[in-house]
Amino acid sequence: MTRFCVPSRSISTIASLGLITLAGIASPALAVIDCDKTPDAPLCTGEPRPRPKPKPVPAPVPPSxxxxxxxxxxxxxxxxxxxxxxxxxxxxxxxxxxxxxxxxxxxxxxxxxxxxxxxxxxxxxxxxxxxxxxxxxxxxxxxxxxxxxxxxxxxxxxxxxxxxxxxxxxxxxxxxxxxxxxxxxxxxxxxxxxxxxxxxxxxxxxxxxxxxxxxxxxxxxxxxxxxxxxxxxxxxxxxxxxxxxxxxxxxxxxx
Structure with a gap:
């Protein structure tokens, strides 16, 4: 049987990546965006997130x-x-x-x-x-x-x-x-x-x-x-x- 030696630092890195992946699956906010599927996503286009639309200005009241x-x-x-x-x-x-x-x-x-x-x-x-x-x-x-x-x-x-x-x-x-x-x-x-x-x-x-x-x-x-x-x-x-x-x-x- 062939044995492979994995340094403890690598094990720690692999474990960290696994936790990040699981966290991304559990929380959509932390998930990595697939820009091939969603090219218009704000983080893919590099554009800032859209701001809320300003409230419309009420029309002036006609004078009596x-x-x-x-x-x-x-x-x-x-x-x-x-x-x-x-x-x-x-x-x-x-x-x-x-x-x-x-x-x-x-x-x-x-x-x-x-x-x-x-x-x-x-x-x-x-x-x-x-x-x-x-x-x-x-x-x-x-x-x-x-x-x-x-x-x-x-x-x-x-x-x-x-x-x-x-x-x-x-x-x-x-x-x-x-x-x-x-x-x-x-x-x-x-x-x-x-x-x-x-x-x-x-x-x-x-x-x-x-x-x-x-x-x-x-x-x-x-x-x-x-x-x-x-x-x-x-x-x-x-x-x-x-x-x-x-x-x-x-x-x-x-x-």
């Missing part, structure tokens, strides 16, 4: 007749927006910004920095966009007042009070619902935010400048404007003012 009729009166709408801003919105928002900032602690590095002597100057609207949607009875309004400014000084212990001027654009977004009832306007959403901020000052101290700049440019200013405005001006008050001015320009006359 009253929305179409109101939007057709673009001249009256522009007059209403300009008047509402100059007679109501500009003054109210300027006061809310002043109230929010006066005495505000803004320091993260130096904890005793407080703003004082705040004055606010809001400019006229440069952008007035009105469009239908998102709902059938809704219109979306976007307003932008550019290059507004806030003047303030900071109370800093043992340092000359630095004074600051912050330039910023103010963006307002509203969603209004319209109907033929006795109260034809309802404010559904209102948001205010500041963009394109530029902080300038005198008596500058590095850490103070950083703290002031972080507050105005880091999102805190925008959040506080929106929070203060939405808490102080109810949607019902805002809707009532818009309606009163819209009636002046006959926006809803005959609808």
């Amino acid at each position: 007749p009253i929305v179409q009729q109101v939007l057709a009166r673009s001249g009256q709408i522009q007059q209403t927006i300009d008047t509402a801003w100059s007679e109501f919105g500009k003054g109210v928002l300027a006061q809310q910004i002043k109230d929010e900032l006066d005495g505000k602690r803004v320091g993260k590095i130096i904890k005793t920095i407080h703003l004082k002597n705040v004055s606010v100057n809001l400019r006229d609207l440069a952008v007035k966009e009105v469009k239908a949607g998102p709902g059938a009875n809704q219109i979306s309004v976007r307003l932008v007042a550019p290059r507004n400014n806030v003047n303030a000084s900071a109370n800093v212990f043992a340092l000359p009070d630095p004074s600051y001027r912050v330039f910023f654009d103010l963006e307002l977004d509203l969603t209004l619902s319209l109907d033929n009832s006795s109260s034809p306007i309802r404010v559904d959403t209102f948001n205010a935010r500041s963009t394109n901020l530029d902080v300038r000052g005198s008596n500058l101290v590095g850490t103070v400048t950083q703290s002031i700049g972080d507050f105005f440019t880091g999102g805190g200013f925008s959040r506080n404007i929106t929070a203060r405005a939405t808490q102080s001006i109810t949607k019902e008050q805002l809707a009532a003012n818009i309606r009163a001015i819209a009636d002046r320009f006959s926006v809803f006359a005959g609808l």
Whole structure:
């Protein structure tokens, strides 16, 4: 009888291959793909696995007749927006910004920095966009007042009070619902935010400048404007003012 000597390392290798083969049979996920039989398999073609299909974008909701009729009166709408801003919105928002900032602690590095002597100057609207949607009875309004400014000084212990001027654009977004009832306007959403901020000052101290700049440019200013405005001006008050001015320009006359 002829004997064959198989090294122990070879026996180990053969055993490992046997286990892998059995595992592939037991688990299809570990099985070797036969590319001759399935040439279009992702691992055979070298292409990445197909991604899930994106959800279809819902079709826009057609505007209701009253929305179409109101939007057709673009001249009256522009007059209403300009008047509402100059007679109501500009003054109210300027006061809310002043109230929010006066005495505000803004320091993260130096904890005793407080703003004082705040004055606010809001400019006229440069952008007035009105469009239908998102709902059938809704219109979306976007307003932008550019290059507004806030003047303030900071109370800093043992340092000359630095004074600051912050330039910023103010963006307002509203969603209004319209109907033929006795109260034809309802404010559904209102948001205010500041963009394109530029902080300038005198008596500058590095850490103070950083703290002031972080507050105005880091999102805190925008959040506080929106929070203060939405808490102080109810949607019902805002809707009532818009309606009163819209009636002046006959926006809803005959609808």
